[in-house]
Amino acid sequence: MRNPFSHEYFIGYVNQVTPEYVKVHFPSSSLLHPFMHKGEHYNGGLVGNYVVIEGYKCGFLGKIQELVLPEKERLELSEKSFQTNDFHPLGNIEILLSFDLLDPKNTDNGLNSLPPIGSKVFVCSSELLKDYFRNFGVKKEQTKNAPIINLGVLTQDMSTTIDISQQALFGRHCAIVGTTGGGKSYTVSTLIEGIKNNKGKVIVLDPTGEYAVHDGKDYASEAAILAKDSYFHYTRMTIGDWYVLFRPSGQVQQPLLMEAIQSLKVVDCLRKDSAIRSTTSGNIVKYTIKENGGVKQEITVKDGCIVKQSQKTGPYLNALVKYDEEISNIEESNFEISNLVNQLQNECYKVFGDSWSSSFDDRNAGNISSLIIRIYNVVKDKLFDSIFGFKKDKEHDICEKIEAFLTASDKHLLRIGFEAVPYSFQAREILANAIAKFLLNKARNGEFKETPLVLFVDEAHQYINKAVKDEYFEATKLDAF
Numbered sequence: 001m002r003n004p005f006s007h008e009y010f011i012g013y014v015n016q017v018t019p020e021y022v023k024v025h026f027p028s029s030s031l032l033h034p035f036m037h038k039g040e041h042y043n044g045g046l047v048g049n050y051v052v053i054e055g056y057k058c059g060f061l062g063k064i065q066e067l068v069l070p071e072k073e074r075l076e077l078s079e080k081s082f083q084t085n086d087f088h089p090l091g092n093i094e095i096l097l098s099f100d101l102l103d104p105k106n107t108d109n110g111l112n113s114l115p116p117i118g119s120k121v122f123v124c125s126s127e128l129l130k131d132y133f134r135n136f137g138v139k140k141e142q143t144k145n146a147p148i149i150n151l152g153v154l155t156q157d158m159s160t161t162i163d164i165s166q167q168a169l170f171g172r173h174c175a176i177v178g179t180t181g182g183g184k185s186y187t188v189s190t191l192i193e194g195i196k197n198n199k200g201k202v203i204v205l206d207p208t209g210e211y212a213v214h215d216g217k218d219y220a221s222e223a224a225i226l227a228k229d230s231y232f233h234y235t236r237m238t239i240g241d242w243y244v245l246f247r248p249s250g251q252v253q254q255p256l257l258m259e260a261i262q263s264l265k266v267v268d269c270l271r272k273d274s275a276i277r278s279t280t281s282g283n284i285v286k287y288t289i290k291e292n293g294g295v296k297q298e299i300t301v302k303d304g305c306i307v308k309q310s311q312k313t314g315p316y317l318n319a320l321v322k323y324d325e326e327i328s329n330i331e332e333s334n335f336e337i338s339n340l341v342n343q344l345q346n347e348c349y350k351v352f353g354d355s356w357s358s359s360f361d362d363r364n365a366g367n368i369s370s371l372i373i374r375i376y377n378v379v380k381d382k383l384f385d386s387i388f389g390f391k392k393d394k395e396h397d398i399c400e401k402i403e404a405f406l407t408a409s410d411k412h413l414l415r416i417g418f419e420a421v422p423y424s425f426q427a428r429e430i431l432a433n434a435i436a437k438f439l440l441n442k443a444r445n446g447e448f449k450e451t452p453l454v455l456f457v458d459e460a461h462q463y464i465n466k467a468v469k470d471e472y473f474e475a476t477k478l479d480a481f
Contacts, residue, residue: 004052004059004104009122011045012091014053017114022053022062022093024121029087032067049156050124051093055115058108059101061124061132062093093121097132105131126160137168149194151187166198170454185210188456195454196412203402203439204456205432209419211458220413221405224398227420231389232431233397234337236438239330241430246374252367260343262327263306264335266316269323270299289315289322304339308349310358331437337379337390341372378425387427399438406453432457 011031016023024045026032032045045051047067053060068090069077095114100106138146148163169191178184188204189211195202196219204211214220224230239261248254270276270287277288283303290297297315300307306316320327326334348364349356378384389397398416405414416435421428439455442448 004124004128005054005120005122009125010120011051011123012121014115014117014119014121015090017117019114021065022095022115024051024064024091024093026089026091029089032089044123045089045091046156047091050129052104052122052124052128053093053095053115054101054120054122055098055113056119057101058098058113059104060098060115061096061129063096064091065094066092097136099132104128105135107132107136126154126157129154130160130162134163134165136164137171138165139167147198147200149191149198151190166195166200170452185458188458191454192413192456199412201406201412201414201451201453202456203405203414203416203453204458205416205418205435207418207428207459209417211415212417214413214415217413219411220415221401221408221411223415223417224401225417225420226398226431227383227386227422228417230398230401230416231387231392232399232434233392233394234388234390235333235335235394236397236399237333237388237430237434238437239333241434242333244426244430245378246371248371252364253371256344256347256364256368257371259347260340261333261335262320263308263316263343263346264304264339265327266299266319266323267301267304267306267339268334268336269326270301270319273323289318303342304336305343305346308346308356309360310356312355313351314354340379341376344368344372344375383422384425384427387421387431398435402435402438406447406451 012024012026014022015025026045034044034046045064045067047064049064051062051064053062069087070090073087095111098108098111098113134148147166149166149169151162151164154160154162176184176187192202192204192211192214206212212223215223226232239258242257242261243254246257248257270278279286285301286298287301288296288298297312297318299315299319300311308316345365348361348368349359350361350364351357379390385391402414405411418428418431421431436455436457439453443453
């Protein structure tokens with residue numbers, strides 16, 4: 001590597017320093033012109049070019065963002081003056097990183113200082129840039145074997161390819177932003193190709209089917225198209241997801257919905273508990289929670305719902321304590337969704353003393369009528385059944401396809417298509433977030449330490465829009481997605 005501070009590459013001096021940018025003074029406009037030196041082409045001090053600055057204790061890499069002439073020289077501009085006069089431009093430089101003066105490849109993790117006034121500015125070589133990008137974000141002990149991804153070439157030097165480490169890109173979070181047609185999807189495809197070459201794993205949430213071009217490739221698993229050949233089973237959804245899907249009002253509907261879900265979870269626990277004795281008569285099942293001196297504490301279940309009319313509250317409260325861990329788990333929905341409407345109606349009995357009333361509370365029933373209609377429309381809708389598997393087996397949902405993909409050593413890409421998922425009831429937002437949470441829980445359990453996974457959420461606005469974002473995040477208590 002050549003000395004980055006050689007006089008042959010000098011273009012100016014720093015004459016102003018701010019927290020946002022550094023200003024450079026060019027002694028002559030001729031220093032802005034492109035030039036050749038030792039077989040390498042340099043673009044000089046043009047906007048978009050990279051420069052290095054020789055500081056007091058360290059060097060700095062920057063990028064020229066703006067060029068301007070001093071006001072006095074702007075007033076003297078003419079066609080003739082350009083040919084005969086020498087100008088003294090000023091430029092704004094964005095500081096990108098700092099590095100060791102004696103070992104330019106040794107960059108700092110953060111920007112702890114800025115160059116002093118009077119520091120010299122030099123044109124940065126393409127090779128130096130290439131090394132910076134390649135080693136950026138890589139731990140020193142991994143420099144030689146860190147997996148890299150080729151992003152493209154420098155715009156000012158098409159012969160210089162730019163590689164960046166996979167670790168630097170995806171060590172935390174990565175956002176690819178730009179206008180429509182700006183190349184976001186092309187960049188994602190480039191990254192997918194690089195991860196595949198590095199034997200990594202990629203899952204793409206594809207809202208429009210744009211990435212279907214990868215389907216059928218030997219490195220890609222069979223695509224999972226939600227609402228067509230795949231579903232996300234509703235029992236994997238959180239309580240917050242139901243709030244978003246059914247949109248209960250906070251005053252009356254939310255508490256009753258929570259009570260109904262809680263009751264159905266109790267039913268599920270009673271069915272699975274082999275230690276609980278039960279008697280069946282037609283569509284009615286009585287579960288014995290306690291028995292003292294021949295007196296039974298029973299919970300009556302009719303058509304899969306807990307009957308509360310004229311029933312004692314004691315057995316139900318004992319069941320809540322007994323199955324507290326399962327019932328208080330808001331991350332799963334282990335209950336029969338088809339019984340939710342009927343259970344909501346069973347919640348419309350007030351508690352008096354140690355029993356529920358015998359008369360139906362018409363006021364509560366009227367308050368939840370709109371909620372019941374929304375739940376009924378979703379649960380009975382064939383399209384939503386194909387999305388959330390209301391009548392299907394949990395063991396064959398999309399999470400099982402994800403598990404199979406993660407264990408397939410020869411597969412590096414799984415596309416999850418959302419093109420058939422409707423926008424109504426925020427179904428896309430719920431699905432995208434539910435899949436992300438499923439993968440996040442696996443990551444927290446350390447399942448991706450040996451084989452890291454990259455999740456691409458393409459066109460995030462397709463899933464979450466401003467109208468529902470605040471409501472959804474408030475209900476689920478999640479950070480921004």
